[in-house]
Amino acid sequence: QKEVEQDPGPLSVPEGAIVSLNCTYSNSAFQYFMWYRQYSRKGPELLMYTYSSGNKEDGRFTAQVDKSSKYIYLFIRDSQPSDSATYLCAMSAENNNDMRFGAGTRLTVKP
């Protein structure tokens, strides 16, 4: 079993829809949780960063960490065609730069 599991999709939604992405993990030591967006032929771009549990909101994006169930979530409100990309979750233990990534979920937002 991988440390971080993420459904690769693909996920296709109409413009304006609310998108829900998630990852599950097995390592209780993970404290830092991140979501990256990767466009085709580009490097990953940090979207959201959360320490420990809780929610974090930034514009149309909301990141949520539920350590009790070992799930993290990324919600995208009012999705746009420009949100079409692969979304990667990543996590790391305290003071450890050895990040573990999910497989990435490919999202397409149709106009």
Next chain:
Amino acid sequence: KAGVTQTPRYLIKTRGQQVTLSCSPISGHRSVSWYQQTPGQGLQFLFEYFSETQRNKGNFPGRFSGRQFSNSRSEMNVSTLELGDSALYLCASSLVSWDTQYFGPGTRLTVL
């Protein structure tokens, strides 16, 4: 501020050869991490350098090595290339070890 740059962007090599990839971090960033990205395995951590010292290493064979220079630029070397080494190699920099990482565009290596 300029982002992370990686050279070359594309590379084609044959089995048994060796390759060196280069990464220039964001100005002022002292930590550089390397990752391998493949469709099957996703993003996997290779190693991290901070102040010219390797601080963390992922689970890759010794054919994969790296170094960091005093100006924080980093190089990654892969010796005796195998077909399975074909991947996108990404470099990420951060101010200090364990801080928000910023990725470069990657070097796409194809091994024939």
